[in-house]
Every structure is written in structure tokens, then in C-alpha cells.
Amino acid sequence: MAEFVDLDRWMAHRRPADAVVALRDGAAVTFAEFATLTAGWRAVFAEVAGARVALHFEDSLDFAAALFGAWHAGKQAVLAPDLLPGTLRRLSAEVCAIASDMPATTDLPQVRPLAVVANTAWLALDQQRDALHVFTSGSTGEPVLIGKRLAQLCAEIRALDAAFGDRIGCGCVHASVTHQHMYGLPFRLLWPMASGRVFASRRLVFPEDMQRALADAPGATLVTSPAHLKRLPEQLDWAPVRAQIGAIFSSGGPLPDEALPLCDRVFGRRPIEIYGSSETGAVAWRQRELDASSPWLPLPGMTVRIYGERLHLRAPWLREADEQEVADRVAAHAQGFALLGRADRVVKIEEKRVSLDAIERDLRDSGLLLDVRALVLPDERARIAVVAVPDAAGWAIHDSEGRRALVARLRTLLATRVEAVALPRHWRFIWAMPANATGKTTSAALQALFDARRPHARLLAQDEQNARLQVEVAADSPFFDGHFSGSPILPGVAQIDWAIRFARELFSLPEGFSRLDQIKFHDWIGAGTQIELTLQRVAADTVAFRIASDVGSHASGRLVFGAAT
Amino acid sequence: MQALEEEIKSLIIEALNLEDITPADIDAGAALFGDGLGLDSIDALELGLALQRRYGLSLSADSAETRRHFASVRALAEFVAAGRK
Numbered sequence: 060m061a062e063f064v065d066l067d068r069w070m071a072h073r074r075p076a077d078a079v080v081a082l083r084d085g086a087a088v089t090f091a092e093f094a095t096l097t098a099g100w101r102a103v104f105a106e107v108a109g110a111r112v113a114l115h116f117e118d119s120l121d122f123a124a125a126l127f128g129a130w131h132a133g134k135q136a137v138l139a140p141d142l143l144p145g146t147l148r149r150l151s152a153e154v155c156a157i158a159s160d161m162p163a164t165t166d167l168p169q170v171r172p173l174a175v176v177a178n179t180a181w182l183a184l185d186q187q188r189d190a191l192h193v194f195t196s197g198s199t200g201e202p203v204l205i206g207k208r209l210a211q212l213c214a215e216i217r218a219l220d221a222a223f224g225d226r227i228g229c230g231c232v233h234a235s236v237t238h239q240h241m242y243g244l245p246f247r248l249l250w251p252m253a254s255g256r257v258f259a260s261r262r263l264v265f266p267e268d269m270q271r272a273l274a275d276a277p278g279a280t281l282v283t284s285p286a287h288l289k290r291l292p293e294q295l296d297w298a299p300v301r302a303q304i305g306a307i308f309s310s311g312g313p314l315p316d317e318a319l320p321l322c323d324r325v326f327g328r329r330p331i332e333i334y335g336s337s338e339t340g341a342v343a344w345r346q347r348e349l350d351a352s353s354p355w356l357p358l359p360g361m362t363v364r365i366y367g368e369r370l371h372l373r374a375p376w377l378r379e380a381d382e383q384e385v386a387d388r389v390a391a392h393a394q395g396f397a398l399l400g401r402a403d404r405v406v407k408i409e410e411k412r413v414s415l416d417a418i419e420r421d422l423r424d425s426g427l428l429l430d431v432r433a434l435v436l437p438d439e440r441a442r443i444a445v446v447a448v449p450d451a452a453g454w455a456i457h458d459s460e461g462r463r464a465l466v467a468r469l470r471t472l473l474a475t476r477v478e479a480v481a482l483p484r485h486w487r488f489i490w491a492m493p494a495n496a497t498g499k500t501t502s503a504a505l506q507a508l509f510d511a512r513r514p515h516a517r518l519l520a521q522d523e524q525n526a527r528l529q530v531e532v533a534a535d536s537p538f539f540d541g542h543f544s545g546s547p548i549l550p551g552v553a554q555i556d557w558a559i560r561f562a563r564e565l566f567s568l569p570e571g572f573s574r575l576d577q578i579k580f581h582d583w584i585g586a587g588t589q590i591e592l593t594l595q596r597v598a599a600d601t602v603a604f605r606i607a608s609d610v611g612s613h614a615s616g617r618l619v620f621g622a623a624t
Numbered sequence: 625m626q627a628l629e630e631e632i633k634s635l636i637i638e639a640l641n642l643e644d645i646t647p648a649d650i651d652a653g654a655a656l657f658g659d660g661l662g663l664d665s666i667d668a669l670e671l672g673l674a675l676q677r678r679y680g681l682s683l684s685a686d687s688a689e690t691r692r693h694f695a696s697v698r699a700l701a702e703f704v705a706a707g708r709k
Contacts, residue, residue: 264665265672265690267683290669292676409666440641440670463644470662479664485643534646 061255063220065213069252070097070127070181080252081120082231083260085275088120094181096121099172100128100158107134107170109155111192115139116160119238119248120260125158128172130184130209137192137204138239145476146194146202153192153204186210193241195337196405196414205338207378214360215340215376216250221359222344223331224254228278228305232256235263235283236410241337242310247282256280266292274299283330284311286409289318291325301327308333310341311410313398319347334398337412339385340376343395354392365391368399406435408443413481418443418473425472427453427465430492434505436485444485445469446505448492457488462515485509490518493564511537512553513560516592526565526594530557534586549584554614558604562594562618569600569621576601578616584608628701636697639674640667652697660696668694675700681707 064072076091104112112134116122129136137154139146147165150157156168163169184190190209194202234247251258263269266287273279274296281304288309291297304326310333322329329348334355335341343355343363357363362373364382370389371382388399404415415433422431422445430448435441449457449465457465466486473482493504507513515531538553555575562568584590584606590613593605597617605615633647636656640663654660657668671694672683681704683690693703 265669265683267672267690286666286669290673292673292682294676294680294682438641440666442641466644479662480666482662482664484641 063217063254065186066216066249066253067184067186067209067213070094070131071183079257081123081258081260083118083120087257088260093120093124095175096124096172097127097131098175100125101131102128102173102175103170104129104132104134104156104158107132107156107168111135111137111154112170113137113139113150113154113157113167114159115142115157115163115239117237117262118160118260119234119258119262121160122238123248123252123258124172129158130190131181135189135192135206138194138244140194140239141478143475143478149194149202184209186213191244193337196412196417201414201417205378207376211340211376211378212245212249213253214374216245216253218358218360218374218376219245219250219341220254223306226306226331227280229256230278230280230303230305231259231276232280232282233259233263233269233272233276234281235269235287236311237262241340242284242333242335243282245341246308246310246333251280266290266295270295270297270300273304277303278305279303280305281307283307283309284410285309285314285318286311288322288330289315291321293321293324297325301325304328306331310335312407336385338378339372339374339383342372342374342385345395352397354395354397356395363396365389365396369402370396406441406443408435408441409480411478411481413443413477415443418445418477418481418483421473421476422447422469425453425469426450427456427468429453432492432500432505433483434502436506436509442484443481444487444509445483446487446489446492446508448490449488453488457517462486462488487515488517490521512556514557516561518565519591521565524596526561528561528592528594530561530590530592532584532586532588532590536586539586547586549586551578551580551614554580554584554606555616555618558592558594558602558606558616559618561592562602562604562620565594566596566602568602571620571622573600573619573621576617576619578614580614581612582610584613625701625705628705629697632697632700632704635674635678636661636671639670650697652701654696656694656696656700675704679704679708 074090078090079087080090080093081088112129114125114136126136139150142163151167156170157163158170186209188209189206191207192204195205196202232247232251236243238244238248248258263272307326307330309330314332319329329346331344331346333341334343341358342361343357345353345355347353360374364371368388370385373382377383386401386403388402389396390399406413418433419431422428427449428447429450432446434444436444470482487508492500495501517529519527519529532549538550539547542550590606590608595603597603600619600621602618606613629652630647633650637645657663693699
């Protein structure tokens with residue numbers, strides 16, 4: 060393996076012109092070719108006024124050339140997380156130009172590399188300069204730029220090499236994650252470059268790409284994430300991959316336990332998991348073997364201190380000389396620590412950091428909602444869900460154009476600021492946020508609104524004793540499962556469930572359920588209809604209900620709450 | 625082919641747990657990703673898995689080709705029909 064060359068001297072380092080730097084579509088790209096490309100970027104960036112340029116590339120080779128070109132032109136690079144309109148707007152205040160291999164809709168000058176006669180004279184870079192800026196969601200959820208000096212990047216890569224240099228192979232480094240963030244950038248690009256490994260320029264988007272690339276790559280390293288590792292299709296022929304893969308890295312979010320046996324079967328080995336963040340870079344690692352709850356071990360050079368549940372870090376690749384506190388809660392272990400969850404309202408959705416506060420703020424700005432809460436539903440595929448109380452304008456859209464139209468309006472608003480995977484997938488519009496006895500909206504109460512058995516409903520009228528709701532009898536309600544195939548009829552138990560559910564949401568009632576009185580079912584209710592549910596509180600513990608529709612009365616009765624007598 | 629398209633629409637709704645969407649809401653010729661149905665990159669992975677489970681077929685290792693198959697319900701139906709032969 061080639062000697063380790065720090066980033067500041069990487070271009071200036073004397074190496075054979077035909078030394079292979081990268082693989083693009085199976086073809087080797089030499090240092091001479093890379094230097095020519097980089098010189099073209101250096102030339103165009105040298106003509107740009109201003110200190111910072113934004114980079115956003117799908118291809119890692121083009122990105123690397125633009126990055127080194129920018130550095131050698133004296134510029135700082137800002138990593139654009141995406142090309143969404145909101146991001147581009149934010150960037151235009153921070154940078155003077157943008158370079159990308161994809162079209163971007165922006166007023167910023169978009170630059171392409173100049174065709175230059177290869178100028179291969181490269182000086183060493185100043186390690187103490189600000190070299191890189193990345194967006195991270197601050198504590199408020201508003202993205203903020205954080206800067207990194209070249210020395211910080213160099214220190215992090217040295218730490219990675221010290222920790223893993225001997226554990227991974229010398230083969231090509233392939234990745235399913237982009238280099239546009241602080242996991243992908245060092246792992247798939249900068250560390251391979253500094254350690255003399257070849258990196259693959261194209262990202263492996265689908266598992267099939269991964270299988271094909273790795274089947275033909277002895278001793279390869281795969282830089283990937285839980286999004287891929289938990290969705291590996293076992294039907295593919297992974298045997299050639301298993302026979303020769305060198306190492307797998309996973310980061311970006313927690314890798315579920317269930318993904319480990321899948322990794323065993325597909326790759327014959329377990330990933331090295333990395334814990335880190337944009338602010339801190341890589342912090343700790345673990346490779347779970349038999350003990351699936353292995354603690355996280357700090358990287359060499361990372362000093363970890365734990366106060367209560369809070370993690371404090373110090374490392375040569377952190378900006379602050381002082382200790383930096385991170386927003387993850389941890390528990391100390393003999394050798395390292397265990398992660399317990401976030402201390403703030405930032406969540407990870409498929410490796411994308413999403414601020415629930417920011418989503419709520421953006422939605423509140425819609426002018427269509429009085430109140431809104433964003434949450435993550437604890438199902439298999441954690442997705443963001445929204446509970447919202449529309450205002451008059453919001454309900455007007457809801458009532459005239461339908462619920463989906465209101466959802467579409469709100470989603471469109473978010474889509475310019477939030478990446479697709481982080482867009483809320485589930486929506487509930489209600490008349491008031493659920494509140495417990497102390498007036499707090501608990502996450503359990505919010506999650507209960509997403510119970511598949513709870514139908515969509517619109518409160519039509521309410522006073523102290525009475526409430527009237529319009530309830531959608533959706534064809535996909537679980538109450539229709541097996542009742543009956545081909546001719547769905549809403550079971551009586553569903554009608555009682557709905558009456559109890561909405562009575563509890565609308566009135567303060569005693570705990571427990573005592574009995575049903577005077578229950579009558581008059582007429583059946585089919586799928587895809589609308590019914591009106593009338594609730595009347597006739598005593599402190601008793602609510603009378605009636606279900607009716609255009610065709611007449613369907614059911615009525617009394618619900619008696621409180622301990623069974 | 626029409627029946628297969630309907631089957632694939634149901635598979636998409638079920639596999640991706642799409643809320644408030646019925647097969648009738650999905651235009652077989654409309655884009656699944658981006659502006660159309662608004663599916664995302666994770667949906668593509670999930671859908672790939674669901675297709676493999678249901679029809680036992682693998683996506684091509686060529687991502688450009690895979691993107692073509694994933695363009696719309698109609699394209700997926702043609703791909704599934706060809707793969708099942």
C-alpha cells in the first residue's frame with residue numbers, strides 16, 4: 060500500500076503519473092488525469108470573487124477534483140446537502156458560486172472546470188485555513204453552517220487510519236452513501252485518498268449495483284448505511300461478494316439488531332458501525348459480534364467524558380479546544396458508552412437528520428394551521444407524522460377540496476425545504492391538540508390518533524354537553540378485515556369503539572369502562588360512506604351516542620364510563 | 625396487463641404504507657418518483673424488495689435500466705410481465 064499522505068500535501072506529493080486514484084465505471088483514473096481535472100477547477104475557482112464556493116456532485120471523482128481545485132484556488136468549500144430551493148436560497152447568502160454535476164435552479168453563478176493546459180505545479184495547503192463548511196441542523200432546527208479547518212479533516216482521517224487501517228483491505232472503496240456529508244466525505248473519499256486506496260466514483264444506489272460492483276472487487280471496502288443494510292435482497296448471488304469483501308462501514312443512523320443476521324448471511328461479516336455527526340466527525344465505533352449490545356468505543360484521540368447522561372467530547376478534529384457537548388444521551392460502559400437517544404427534537408429518518416421543531420415551524424408558517432405537532436411513528440419504517448389543528452382557511456380547503464388537498468398543500472410547502480424521505484407521510488387533522496390532566500400533549504396521545512382503527516373525523520359542532528362529528532368510513536379500515544370479503548359491513552364493535560374513542564377525545568370522563576346500555580343497531584353501514592356521530596353527555600359518567608347518515612339511523616346507545624360496578 | 629397494473633398499484637400502496645391513496649388514485653402512466661406519486665429513494669429500495677418477494681424477480685444491476693422500470697406503474701407491469709415468462 061502507498062504511504063499515508065495528508066490532505067495538505069496530497070496534490071503536491073510526488074507520485075507516478077500513472078498511479079491509480081479512482082475507478083469510474085470499471086476504468087482506472089490516474090493521478091495525471093485527476094490533476095488535469097483539478098487544475099481546471101482550480102483555474103475557474105481562481106477567477107471567482109469571494110471566499111466560499113458551494114459544491115454538490117453525484118460523482119465522487121468530479122467532486123474530489125472540484126474540492127481540491129477550490130482549496131488550491133484559496134477557496135473554502137461549502138457542502139450543499141441537496142439542491143432543494145430552500146437550500147439554494149440559503150446558500151446564496153453564504154457562497155459566491157456553485158459547482159455541480161446536476162442542474163441547479165439558482166441565481167448563483169454555476170461554474171464548470173476550465174480546459175487548461177495541465178499545470179501540475181501544486182503547493183502544500185495551509186492546514187490552519189478554514190477548508191470546509193457543512194450545514195447542520197442547530198438546536199433550533201434552522202440549518203447552520205459549521206466550519207472545519209484542513210487540520211481538523213487531516214486529524215480525523217489519521218484517527219480513522221489508526222483505528223481501521225489494519226482492519227480493512229487494500230481494495231477499492233465503494234459506497235452507497237454520498238460524499239456530501241461528514242460520514243461519506245472522510246470514509247469514501249478523503250481517507251481512501253490519503254491512505255493510497257482507490258475510490259469508486261459512482262455511488263451504488265441499488266443493492267444490485269452493490270452486488271455487481273463488489274463481486275468484482277477483491278478486498279473492497281463498502282461504505283454504506285442502515286438504509287441499505289436492512290434492505291439487502293437475499294435472492295441476489297452474494298457468494299462472490301462474501302468470498303472477497305474486506306470491510307463494511309455503516310453510519311448515519313442506528314443499525315437495527317435485525318439487520319445483523321442479514322449482514323451475516325449476505326456478507327459473511329458484520330459492519331463496523333460508526334457513531335458521529337456533522338459537528339463532531341467520527342466519534343466512536345463498534346463491531347457487534349455475539350454480544351449485540353457491544354458498547355461504542357471512542358476513536359483513538361477522542362476523549363470522552365460522561366456527565367449524567369450527557370456526552371462531552373474532546374479531539375484534535377473538533378473545532379473547540381474545550382469539551383464539546385453533544386445532544387445524544389448516553390450511559391457509561393466499562394470500555395465505552397451506550398447510546399440512549401436524543402436529548403432534543405432532532406430525529407434521524409433514514410440517516411437524514413430532521414428537526415421536528417423546524418417542520419412544525421414551517422407548517423405553522425403555512426397560514427393554514429392553528430397548532431401542529433410532528434412526531435415519529437414507532438412502526439417498522441419510522442416516518443414523520445403530523446397532527447395539525449387547521450384554522451378557518453385550513454378547514455375551508457379540507458372541506459371543499461378534501462383532506463388530501465390540504466395534505467398536498469402542506470407537503471408542497473415543506474418539499475422546498477425538506478428532503479423527500481423526511482417529508483411527513485401520515486397526517487391527522489383534528490379540532491384540538493389532545494391534552495392530559497395537566498394540559499400537556501403527550502406523545503402517547505398523539506400516537507393514538509394514528510391507530511388504524513381510529514377513523515378520520517371532522518368535528519361539526521361542540522358545546523359542554525354535546526358534540527357532533529362527521530366520520531369517514533374508509534374502505535381500508537381494519538374493521539372491515541374479514542367482515543365480510545366482497546361485501547364489507549362495518550361491525551357493531553367498530554361503531555361502539557368509535558363512539559367510545561371520540562367520547563374520550565371530546566369529554567373529560569372517568570377512567571375505565573363500566574357498561575353499554577340500550578344498544579340498538581338499526582341499519583348496516585357500508586365501506587366508503589360518511590356517517591354522523593352525535594354524542595351527548597347525559598351524566599358525569601354517561602354519554603349517549605347516535606350514528607346516522609343520509610339513509611337514516613344506524614345505531615344508538617349509552618356508554619357508561621368508570622370502574623365496572 | 626391491466627390486471628397486473630392494478631395488482632402493482634395495490635402492492636405499492638401496501639408495501640410503502642401509503643396513506644389516503646387507493647389504486648384508483650394512481651395513474652398507471654404517471655411518474656412514481658419525484659413530482660408524480662412523490663416516492664423517494666427509500667421507497668425505491670422497499671419497492672425493489674417487495675417486487676422480489678412477490679414475483680421473485682431481481683432488478684438489473686444497471687441503475688439506469690432500473691430507473692426506467694421504476695418510471696411508472698405501466699413500466700413496472702411490463703418489467704414484471706417480461707420477467708415472469
